[in-house]
Amino acid sequence: MSFINTQLQPFCQDFTIEDNEEEEQTDDEEPKFCGVCGDLAKGYHFNALTCEGCKGFFRRAIKRSSPLQCPFLSKCIITKNNRRSCQACRFRKCQTIGMRKEMVMSEEEVQQRRIKIRKRRLRDTLMQLSAQQEKAIEELLTAHRNTFDFSHFKDFRPMDITIASPIDLDQFMNEAYDPLHSHRMDICAPAGITSYDACLLFPSSSPSPSFYFDKDQTKGKTTVFTALPHFSDLGTYMIHDIIRFSKSLQAFRSLTIEDQITLLKGAMFEIMQLRLNMVFNAKTSIWECGPNSYYKDDVMRAGFQSVLVEPACKFHHTLRNLGLQEEEYVLIQGISLFSPDRSGVQQHHLIDQQHESLALVLKTYIDSKRSGPEKHLLYPRVLACLTELRTMTEEYSKQMLQIQDIQPDDISPLIKEVISKDT
Incomplete structure (x- = not known):
């Protein structure tokens, strides 16, 4: 409650409602004049083109308990200079030009409108990225751009394509x-x-x-896993980059070495898939990794079974079709990395704080940078994709251990360490 009150306080100071009806402003450059007194009019009020003075007068006249009476012959000519001389004739002129009393809001309606305005202003303020949030995004972007480049993946064992698919x-x-x-x-x-x-x-x-x-x-x-040596080299290359990415983040470096290892092992597959999704061509179903391109059959020739490959392909299509921006991708990587529910985490509170902070940054980024009605569904859809990734991680670890049992010499020590159960 204190947070909300703090946020509302700037809006409560010096806040007045100049008008309590829906207005239609005129956008023409040509000057408009009040239909009651002839003064300069800025828009339509209560269904008629009037000046600010006659707008306020009509509202006050409607709320009067006693009737207005003309002290003369009820034929007063209302002008800008004498409009205060006869309230009765001025009010009658308001009605003559079409001003409608049913459009004047009650005091209760005014209060409700004030609340709506304050909430809208508060929401608009909260939807803007703070300087600290902008800094967090910039740190993630810099770390990602410095550690994500398949053009340097060169010293790899080639895939043997002479054996059956x-x-x-x-x-x-x-x-x-x-x-x-x-x-x-x-x-x-x-x-x-x-x-x-x-x-x-x-x-x-x-x-x-x-x-x-x-x-x-x-x-x-x-x-038979003819593509395994190549994919082992690719996986090792990506793991090195993800480690460098994580080590570039101040919040990650502040954790103990034990928690750093735990978080990396828990998030490695997820971050790899998020990065691969950035180079996934949804039209051709091909991962375009610099000079190398991969199709799902290549993944299966590395030993992975369809129970993992098919859901992974579906995941990549789903996530890619969301049209995420680079900033959103790096924020998702950060959210995945700082997952406080990884088994063996010790500094749970610090990791949870960073996780919640990045999740809020992602939500705020989407709210402030996206447009259209679909933006309201983007954040929950991203979270659903992260949940799907977590499910696939379990199957990936299971299949990697099976592949290691069959073909251990082709699995790099770094990959073995990542998929090992002990920390």
């Missing part, structure tokens, strides 16, 4: 898989693929079998 392999395994046996089976290769033997692996945590095959028995086993 994930769709081919799924079809192949459905045809070849015998649920009664989990041992090696001799099977024929799909059309266009060199003959090989397949070996099925059944991780206990996975409802569906993960597998690898012998590309050449003389050279040893090659996993």
